Amino acid sequence: MGAKILVVDDDLESLKLIGMILQAKGYQIVAARDGQQALEKAFREAPDLVILDVMMPGMDGYAVCQRLRADPRTGTIPIIMFTAKGQLADKVIGLQSGADEYLTKPIHPRELIAHVEALLIRAARFQAAARPSLKAxxxxxxxxxxxxxxxxxxxxxxxxxxxxxxxxxxxxxxxxxxxxxxxxxxxxxxxxxxxxxxxxxxxxxxxxxxxxxxxxxxxxxxxxxxxxxxxxxxxxxxxxxxxxxxxxxxxxxxxxxxxxxxxxxxxxxxxxxxxxxxxxxxxxxxxxxxxxxxxxxxxxxxxxxxxxxxxxxxxxxxxxxxxxxxxxxxxxxxxxxxxxxxxxxxxxxxxxxxxxxxxxxxxxxxxxxxxxxxxxxxxxx
Missing domain, CATH: 3.40.50.300 (P-loop containing nucleotide triphosphate hydrolases)
Incomplete structure (x- = not known):
């Protein structure tokens, strides 16, 4: 079974499209349509990666990202912000909020998959390096x-x-x-x-x-x-x-x-x-x-x-x-x-x-x- 990815987007069509692209590559998908639901599912499902929209009603993607980074249960999960907001200031805020990458819509499916795969590999390497070796x-x-x-x-x-x-x-x-x-x-x-x-x-x-x-x-x-x-x-x-x-x-x-x-x-x-x-x-x-x-x-x-x-x-x-x-x-x-x-x-x-x-x-x-x-x-x- 592939890695578990939490996809967060208030637009149902975008949510379905991203899910189909990822599922075609064997990834497990968990979907959320607002910030509060995203946090609840992140804490409950422990995903391997989060793809996060910015513009959502109530809690926006920046706030969700900050909450995920602040909680020890989710603090090290890789996060990709994936949004139509493409101004430099938006990207800076996203990265300062704790996102590992900031991608703008639209994007070719192969490019999205490449970023997902690279980030999962990077996270696995980091976890292996940070993990103390067991002598016990x-x-x-x-x-x-x-x-x-x-x-x-x-x-x-x-x-x-x-x-x-x-x-x-x-x-x-x-x-x-x-x-x-x-x-x-x-x-x-x-x-x-x-x-x-x-x-x-x-x-x-x-x-x-x-x-x-x-x-x-x-x-x-x-x-x-x-x-x-x-x-x-x-x-x-x-x-x-x-x-x-x-x-x-x-x-x-x-x-x-x-x-x-x-x-x-x-x-x-x-x-x-x-x-x-x-x-x-x-x-x-x-x-x-x-x-x-x-x-x-x-x-x-x-x-x-x-x-x-x-x-x-x-x-x-x-x-x-x-x-x-x-x-x-x-x-x-x-x-x-x-x-x-x-x-x-x-x-x-x-x-x-x-x-x-x-x-x-x-x-x-x-x-x-x-x-x-x-x-x-x-x-x-």
Whole structure:
């Protein structure tokens, strides 16, 4: 699928014509007919490039361009102003508003395509040059649904890793949930607005030093960046560009990044999955959970996350008289189970009450040994 281009023009015929020219070259088109609609679609669709008319009712193209440049979600998107206003003063205002190029109508379709292609190539080169190289091994923890123990698994494996095969190395545990976070609480740390402080900064102001200054340090050495336990919907959402930038900058400085991804494939997680080296999909040994896991695996394949990059973790939340065994789960999902976490209801309760990971609270327990084995596996990848 080609790059996604947002075309903004209040004239319907111009909008259709530009769209047809671009679609003929394989580009995806998102259309908007006024400034406010353009901003809404730019924030929602995250286009790769914007073609922007100037003369529109309400908010003109100059104002739209300035708003796009001022917002960290859209600040680096290439913008072509494409308008009938061809005076030198108009061009100067357009470029000063933040446009990368200023083209006047009418224009030959081949010339428009040439400018679009050149600007997309230039933007890709800039992003590659600005992107810090990752030295970290990035591991994702994704639940087939909520309540399967994804956060608990991520917390305990991070500790097992920091105190075991990655001892002396930098281990970071991240999440980008704008509410209902339990990471800090599971570590016995006081929840803070660290993540929100980072999100409130312009994306260009982020670097490894700024990010690490907002992270909590657990006595085991694990560096933690977590959301807050406020109800979902009451805190600002996390822009995917910020999430990816935080992971990239941090990944250039630490040895391991573990990401608690919750149980969704929304925009933030899709951006993070591009950075993940290996993904642990957490499942329960019950039919409904396996059906959801099956759908999740299919969706991941559709996102080019090959099954060789995914391992199952079978978590038993509580003892049950009847549950599906490891072999049945593997046969149903056609995927290897890399770890089984045994039920330990009393230990899990004490861990939550004391704010201490299970692997520390009872190091000789069966779940603690299983967490350590999983950490050893991840370090060997």
């Amino acid at each position: 091994k990035v591991i994702g923890f994704l639940g087939c649904k909520g309540g399967v123990g994804t956060s608990t698994l991520a917390v305990n494996v991070s500790v097992a890793l920091a105190r075991g095969p990655a001892q002396g190395k930098k281990v970071a545990l991240l999440e980008f949930r704008p509410g209902m976070s339990t990471l800090a609480l599971q570590f016995g740390l006081k929840p803070r607005d660290n993540l929100q402080r980072l999100v409130d900064q312009p994306i260009g102001a982020l670097n490894a030093e700024v990010i690490q200054a907002q992270m909590d340090r657990h006595p085991t050495g694990v560096m933690v960046l977590s959301g807050t336990p406020v109800p979902l919907g009451t805190a600002k959402s996390i822009p995917s560009l910020h999430a990816a930038a935080i992971a990239r900058h941090l990944g250039a400085e630490v040895d391991y990044i573990l990401i608690d991804m919750g149980a969704d494939l929304g925009e933030v997680n899709r951006s993070l999955l591009k950075l993940v080296d290996y993904l642990l999909l957490v499942v329960e040994p019950y039919r409904i959970a396996l059906l959801l896991a099956q759908a999740m695996l299919a969706a991941l394949e559709g996102m080019d996350i090959g099954r060789h990059r995914v391992g199952l973790v079978l978590c038993h939340g509580a003892p049950a008289a009847v549950s599906l065994d490891r072999r049945t789960v593997e046969e149903f999902l056609q995927q290897e189970v890399k770890a089984v976490i045994s039920p330990a209801a009393e230990l899990a309760f004490q861990s939550a009450e004391q704010g201490q990971p299970m692997v520390l609270l009872q190091p000789e327990s069966v779940p603690a040994m299983q967490f350590r084995q999983l950490a050893e596996f991840l370090s060997s990848l």
